[in-house]
Every structure is written in C-alpha cells, then in structure tokens.
Amino acid sequence: HWEYALRQxxxxxxxxxxxxxxxxxxVHAAFDxxxxxxxxxxxxxxxxxxxxxxxxxxxxxxxPADMGLLVPPQFTFNQAKTDAAMGRTQxxxxxxxxxxxxxxxxxxxxxxxxxxxxxxxxPLMLYLAMEPExxxxxxxxxxxxxxxxxxxxxxxxLLTPNTTGPMTCSEPIGAPTDGQYTCKNSWxxxxxxxxxxxxxxxxxxxxxxxQKPIFARYGLVGYGxxxxxTHKMEQVLTIPNLRIFVxxxxxxxxxxxxxVGRDYVIMWRQKASAVVFPDDxxxxxxxxxxxxxxxxxxxxxxxxxxxxTLAGHxxxxxxxTRNAIEMAWKYA
Numbered sequence: 001h002w003e004y005a006l007r008q009x010x011x012x013x014x015x016x017x018x019x020x021x022x023x024x025x026x027v028h029a030a031f032d033x034x035x036x037x038x039x040x041x042x043x044x045x046x047x048x049x050x051x052x053x054x055x056x057x058x059x060x061x062x063x064p065a066d067m068g069l070l071v072p073p074q075f076t077f078n079q080a081k082t083d084a085a086m087g088r089t090q091x092x093x094x095x096x097x098x099x100x101x102x103x104x105x106x107x108x109x110x111x112x113x114x115x116x117x118x119x120x121x122x123p124l125m126l127y128l129a130m131e132p133e134x135x136x137x138x139x140x141x142x143x144x145x146x147x148x149x150x151x152x153x154x155x156x157x158l159l160t161p162n163t164t165g166p167m168t169c170s171e172p173i174g175a176p177t178d179g180q181y182t183c184k185n186s187w188x189x190x191x192x193x194x195x196x197x198x199x200x201x202x203x204x205x206x207x208x209x210x211q212k213p214i215f216a217r218y219g220l221v222g223y224g225x226x227x228x229x230t231h232k233m234e235q236v237l238t239i240p241n242l243r244i245f246v247x248x249x250x251x252x253x254x255x256x257x258x259x260v261g262r263d264y265v266i267m268w269r270q271k272a273s274a275v276v277f278p279d280d281x282x283x284x285x286x287x288x289x290x291x292x293x294x295x296x297x298x299x300x301x302x303x304x305x306x307x308x309t310l311a312g313h314x315x316x317x318x319x320x321t322r323n324a325i326e327m328a329w330k331y332a
Contacts, residue, residue: 002092017321019166027089029103029158030081031149033073038145040071043117059120064134070118073145075106075152103158105183107149109190109214110225111142112207116194124194128202139210150217154182161185167303173219188218191225191246192232200232208235215239222246222267226306233259244301249274254294266300270320275304276311281319285327288320292327302328 012019037043044058061067082101089099115138116124127135153159159181163170168187176185190211195203215221223229223236224246233256236245245264247256249271256266268291275284288302302324310316 002089015317015321016325018325020164020169022164024098024100025089025093026100026102027082027085029101029153029156030078030085031106031152032076032078032081033106034076035071035073038073039114039118040073041066041069041118057116057120057122059116059118059123061119061138062123064131067134067137070141072141073148075149077152077156077158100160101158102160103153103156104160104162104186105146105149105153107146109146109188109211109221110193111139111146111210111214112192112194114142115139121194125197128198128206132206135206139206143210143213146214147217150183150214159183159186162187168222170220183217184219186218187220187222188215189222189244190215191223191227192229193225193227196227196250200235203232204235208239212239215241220244222265224248224251224267226250226269230255237264253291257294257298262297262299264299266295266298268295268300268302270302270304272304272306272308275320276307276309276313276316281323284320285323288323288327289330292331296331 009021013021039060041060044060046056046058048054048056060069086099086101093099115135119127119138124135157180161173161181162168163172163186167189170187173185173187176182192203192207195207198206219241220243221239221241222244223239223242226248228248228250229236229246230250230252233245236242237260243265244267245256245260246267246269247253248269253266253268260266270287274287278284291302304317304320304324307317313319
C-alpha cells in the first residue's frame with residue numbers, strides 16, 4: 001500500500017501536473033462497523049466470463065418485502081487499531097517524514113451508489129415509478145447511516161479537515177470550535193451518477209432532498225461527477241453551501257458558465273476516451289483551447305479522471321498536462 005501510493009506520487013511528478021503534495025504521511029483512524037457488512041445484507045456482483053468484461057449488480061434487496069432485512073449500521077472508533085496503525089507507520093516512515101492521524105466520516109454523501117448496490121441499478125429505475133415509498137424508505141435509511149457516521153467521527157474529537165489533496169485543496173474552512181474540528185471545517189464531495197437518466201423532478205425528490213441534510217453538516221460542498229447536470233442546474237444551485245459545481249463531459253459547459261458566472265468554482269472534467277484514443281494531440285489542444293477560452297474570467301479547475309488505458313500512447317498524460325497548463329495560462 002505504501003509503496004504503491006509513493007510510486008503514484010512519483011509518476012504524477014513526472015507527468016508534471018499541479019497536484020499538491022503534503023509534507024507528511026496520513027494514517028486514517030480506524031472505525032468498526034456493526035454489522036460488519038454495514039447493511040446487514042451482503043452486496044453481490046455477477047462477474048463476467050470474458051476477459052476485460054464488466055460486472056453486473058446482484059442486489060440483496062429484490063422486493064419491498066426485503067427492506068426489513070436492512071440493519072441500521074453503527075460506527076465505533078477503534079483506538080487500539082488506530083494506535084497500532086500509527087505505530088507501524090511511525091516505525092517505517094517516521095525518520096523520513098512526519099506521520100499524522102487523519103480522521104473523518106467513513107461514509108460520504110453519494111447515496112445513490114449504495115442504493116444501486118442494494119436494489120440494483122435497473123430495478124432502482126423501475127422502483128422510482130412503481131414503488132416510490134420503498135425508495136423513500138431506502139434513501140432515508142441511507143441518509144441516516146451517513147449522518148451516524150458523521151456523528152461517530154466528530155465524537156472522537158480527532159476529526160481533521162480535508163482541505164488538502166488534489167480535489168479539495170483550499171484555505172481553511174472556518175475555525176475549530178473549542179479547539180476541535182467538525183465537518184463544518186471540511187468539504188463534502190458528492191454526486192448523482194446513478195440518477196443520470198432520472199428526471200430533474202424525480203432526482204430532486206428521491207436523491208437531492210436526502211443529500212441536503214448531509215451537506216448541512218459540512219462547511220462546503222462540491223457536487224457532480226460524470227453525470228449530465230445540464231437540466232438540473234437550478235436544483236444543484238439550491239444547495240446552500242455549494243462551492244464547486246462539477247461539469248462533466250456531458251454537462252453543457254457554456255450553459256453552466258452562463259448560469260453560474262464567477263459565483264462558483266467550475267470543476268471542468270474531461271472525457272477520458274477523447275484524451276487517450278486520438279492518434280495525435282490536435283483534438284486535445286482544440287478541446288482544451290475552446291474550453292479555456294469559454295472559461296476565461298471564471299473560477300475553474302481542469303480535471304482528468306477515470307482512465308482505464310492509455311491506448312498505446314504512453315506519453316499521453318504528459319502531453320495532455322502540458323496542453324492544459326498552456327491553455328489555462330493563455331486564457332488566464
């Protein structure tokens with residue numbers, strides 16, 4: 001784990017992007033979950049028989065009657081496991097760099113991912129129309145589980161702000177209360193990917209309204225991932241503490257710029273396939289220049305994620321990074 005993470009940092013340094021590096025090593029606080037499988041039911045997946053094939057959902061909740069199988073999870077800080085992890089890391093790295101404890105909730109605000117794991121993605125789409133009360137029950141159950149994980153992290157008195165790293169590197173979010181940090185000093189990054197094809201009204205009713213109580217526990221929020229939010233902008237902007245609006249390759253960038261102006265940070269995410277598969281960088285330069293020109297005067301980030309292959313172009317990330325930096329400066 002340690003060697004893999006360090007090699008990733010070396011590769012990023014060679015690529016030449018601007019990912020911030022912290023001058024210390026983090027050890028994450030250990031929490032026990034009850035039940036051990038979190039939900040009281042086991043999440044299943046069907047594996048593909050083909051090399052490189054994808055998996056399919058094998059959900060444990062197959063009807064409204066199965067909802068009674070779900071158990072409200074509890075989260076308990078494990079001091080002994082945490083101390084042991086800190087000790088091992090200090091022994092290995094302590095003479096090379098500082099070792100610090102990192103503590104935060106073990107669950108995030110993207111409720112739609114566990115919802116799809118529990119009932120299946122296709123059934124979830126059907127249940128929204130055919131069994132709406134079941135989905136309301138499911139989303140309330142997931143919301144409450146996340147809120148309990150927040151309570152557990154804050155109760156330790158050890159919570160550390162997540163204002164570092166590539167996605168949420170920022171100035172401090174407020175001051176600690178009585179010397180202790182809470183999630184009000186941290187970011188919450190969440191999305192609605194599994195609800196991409198759901199109408200704005202149903203997405204708001206069955207997902208966003210259940211996410212908002214989670215967001216209210218945090219200082220600032222970034223919303224979105226690979227889903228198309230073009231027709232959901234107005235609802236996203238009702239999140240009171242929204243700061244980052246994620247613009248995927250499927251969200252209309254120009255419409256988003258027109259709507260949010262300089263009031264929010266736009267996290268402009270690239271389409272990975274459009275970056276790795278072309279034989280030269282002409283289309284990459286064109287796409288980056290068009291986007292940077294449109295974003296001129298906005299507050300924005302350019303992000304490339306979800307890569308599975310370089311498609312035979314081993315220098316493609318280096319090329320993309322150079323072009324992205326060039327265009328950002330050109331239209332600064």
